[in-house]
Amino acid sequence: MTVDVEKEYPQIEILAVGAHPDDVEIACGGTLAKLADLGHSVGIIDLTDGEPTPRSPDPETRLAEAAEAAKVLGVQKRITLDLPNRKLFDSFEARVALAKEFRKYRPKVVIGFGDRTPMASPDHWQAMQITDAAVFYSRLTKWDDKFDHLPVHTIGRQLYFKLAFEPINKLDAPGSFVHDITDCLERKLESIRCYQTQFPEEKAYVFERVKGAAIYLGATAGYGAGELFYTTRAIGTPDMMQLLYPGDRVYTERYLRKTTSVE
Structure with missing residues (x-):
């Protein structure tokens, strides 16, 4: 008998998947915060609890940090x-476990790892393949x-x-x-600072690196700070000017008027 997921599980529009608690925050925490501010429902799936880890006394501590x-x-x-x-x-088994969560929460967008992380945890690469x-x-x-x-649930975008x-190298995307x-x-x-077991005082340089990367990426697109994403499909648009000038009210209103009149 098919489960009535709409009654039991509220839909989450955007789900970000990490191998461990703190992966998603480091990679795209700013994006999740902004999407939540805009009224979108956002969620995080950690494939593992990240334990054991050198400075954490028990799994409960790491889970409390993640919460x-x-x-x-605003997740x-x-x-x-x-x-x-x-x-x-x-x-x-890992594929099925994650797919079950996708079927429950019916995301429109799934975000996850896109590459290996040499000299860091090999779990990250496995997480990409599982996702x-x-x-x-x-x-x-x-x-x-x-x-x-x-x-069944079809995810529209990944x-x-x-x-x-x-390193900020371009993926084959x-x-x-x-x-x-x-x-x-x-x-x-x-x-990220919530993870005190992962980033004690002697690792304070991590925050400067994360901030520096965000400022650099933002500058490449004319923003104060940004996060980089790679697509699994080419980015298309029905209106080139609206894509090139997304904040321009004139182009947006012109596009809306045109599409409304056509309908």
């Missing part, structure tokens, strides 16, 4: 899957028993992020764009 970080960003839902930190692998597969698994039919009879620590987070940069940094 506080989500609160700072409505944070989910932690029971997959193993340090031993995360792209497996059928890619789960996006596909979410819409598979005739496999109800594998997904606890949750209804985006890739890179951690702010990583159809397109990319910078999202303006000028007004949310400080909240992004505040959310």
Whole structure:
């Protein structure tokens, strides 16, 4: 019997997936904060609880930090899957576990890792592969028993992020764009500071690196601060001028008038 997800699970428009608590905050915390401010529903899925880790006394401490970080960003839902930190692998079971969450919360956009992170956790690369597969698994039919009879859900858009620590190299992707987070940069940094077990005083340089990367990326697009995303499809537009001048009221109103009159 198919589960009535609309009654049991409120839809989350944008879901960001990380391997560990703090991955998403570092990669796209500013974007989630801005989207939440604009009235969109946003959520985070951590594939593992990040434990064990050198400075955290227990999983409960890290989970409490994650909950506080989500609160700072205005994230409505944070989910932690029971997959193993340090031993995360792209497996059928991991794909299904994540796809079940996609079927429950029916996101319109999924954001996740887009590349390897050399000299950092190999879990990140595995997380990318798991997320890619789960996006596909979410819409598979005739496999109800594998997904606890949750209804199929097709995710319309998928985006890739890179951690702010990583070199800003272009991915092999159809397109990319910078999202303006000028007004949310400080909240992004505040959310990362919630992870006191991960970023003690001797790692204060991390915040300068994250801030520097955001300012650099923002400058490339004419913003005070930004976050970079890569697309799985080419970026298209029915109106070139509206795309090139998104903040120009004249072009927006002209486009709206034209499309309304056509209808």
